[in-house]
Amino acid sequence: MTVHHPQLTSSEIACFWTSYLNDSMSQCVLGYFLATIEDEDIRPIIQFAYNLSSTNIEKMTRLFQEEAIALPIGFTESDVNLNAPRLYTDPFMLSYIAHMAKVGMLAYGGFVSMSARKDVKKYFMEGLQKTSDLFDKSTDVLLSKGLFIRSPYIPYPTKTDYVDSKKYLSGYSLFSKQRPLNAVEISHLYMNGLTNQIGSKLSLSFAQTSPNKNIQKWMLRGRDISQKHLKIFADALNNNNVQAPVSADVSITDSTIPPFSDKLMMFHMALLSAAGTGNYATSAAASQRTDLVLNYERLSLEVAIYAKDGADIMIKNEWMEQPPTTSDKDKLAKKKEK
Template sequence: MQEGNRPNLTSAEIACLWTSFMNDSMSNCILAFFLEHADDKEILPVIQSAYDLTVAHLEKMTVIFKEEDIPVPTGFTNEDVNLNAPRLYTDLFMLTYINHMTKVGLLAYGGFISMSARKDIRTYYIEGLEETARLFDISSDIAISKGIFVRAPYIAYPKSKDYIDSKKYLSGFSLFSKKRPLNTIEISHLYMNIQTNLMGSKLALSFAQISPRENIQKWMLRGSEISQKHIQIFSKTLLDNHIQPPISSDACITDSTTSPFSDKLTLFHMSLLSAAGSGNYATAAAASQRSDLILNYERLSLEIAQYAKDGADIVISNGWLEQPPGTLDKEQLIRKKDC
């Protein structure tokens, strides 16, 4: 029931809450598994804090759905995680994973705030943004102390201001001269997209390792290969400018083949990362000023889109794709009325 004159949720607010519920329920399963296996006394509290946030968020969103008489999404439950499965990741990978996913969360919460009009919904997402920022800060501090935080490349400080005086600055293709050096904006996006692809590649590889279904194994391995290909393209661009691309340790996945997560969950997770990657590429293309970089981001985005489409086909064929709330099909209602 609506309280007083409080307006109904808008379609955008319902979409934000539904998406948040799906993401938090997935994270809750993964973090619960992490808690069962983490040993590091510095990393364990970070995992616990992240897990507690997902529990609190799911409880708050459930209350909102019930108050609005909207069905609570199923999302992911205890049936999607096997806490008794052997360890799949090292503690350092768990920390890196949380640090990476908080970055995804920061972008998501910023978008959810901007799409929300009702005060209580805006307040919920502003608090979520602050909580996620604190978790990012804490996980970053620990990652730095353990020597696994990968910093963006350093460059020499500029000595003066300058202005672009030729359209050649925007060109990334030339048969007769070298491409202009990358600017800091372009470097930062190349660095970020290498980082996200490193995480995506490792997760896809681990999910292929534990899946009992051959078609899902192949799809996951394909995802890992796509990420590795994109890493090579972005890394070459940095190396051509004498900039060392970011690297990370490969000691993150154990040899366990017992699945702690349902295929439904792992497919959703990779779809989430694919969507985030497409958004990152679009932002990078818009921010970059060299035409070859823009072209790379655009063509690689198409590859991600096709990969995500093939994954969605697998999810639908298994009946795992939960449908977001939508409007009523008026034509179908009319046809039923006439029958």
């Protein structure tokens, strides 16, 4: 059997470029976690995650070199201060890793589906497996410490049935009560509530430590948006007599000394905003009550506007790294004519 080794496709380049930025950021964050963690039950989880990011960076660096592709700038030791005082509590670090592992599993699943070359698919499939292992390990420790926030319970279904009325899809009615939430809708409301809890705490910690007034203002705006969205999701659950997720002790300290560069903090919030928009789109598609769908759509727009304003700050400060792009054929043609 002939083994072909074609050059990377645009999709594969995009996947590696995105992975490199994400892993280099994670290496900085996790390195700081390792320097400040106190709970020895949690330390192995952070070390596992740190080793995973470091190994990924080494592998991707070799691949970029072999393919003669410019290595992304990403994030380095200059973007983290390992001597900064403790900013996050141990439960927050553990919850953060479990959350980012979920984001990573979704990303790797997409990378696998966009890859064609055998070695590329193997790399991303291994990444998916190891990130799944990280999620499994982190949730096991969360469970053992009573910190894992379970989704709400509902009665077991005792029979199956079909939807027999268009009213099932309606979220608003002047003449009838809204139907109860189904299990799919509850699961998405719960998940989005948890992600906004993490986002709220993280943006507050970044506002608390950034020396830049504009970034402080933008981060606090992100905190407010997360809390607003969290209340909307919690109200939707509570109005249906379903318990909204209650945060465990996932808090930050009073330190105002920045452990991370403004560039890294802005990139991190951009990453969370993108993940949140994707979650809302998935939730809207999965939900069957129109009021929920409309909520997800309008909240997605709010996140998109927030992310755009953040991108403007990054561009102004020359922090936004440009993705690999195709050449401008019109520009090349005009240059040749001259």
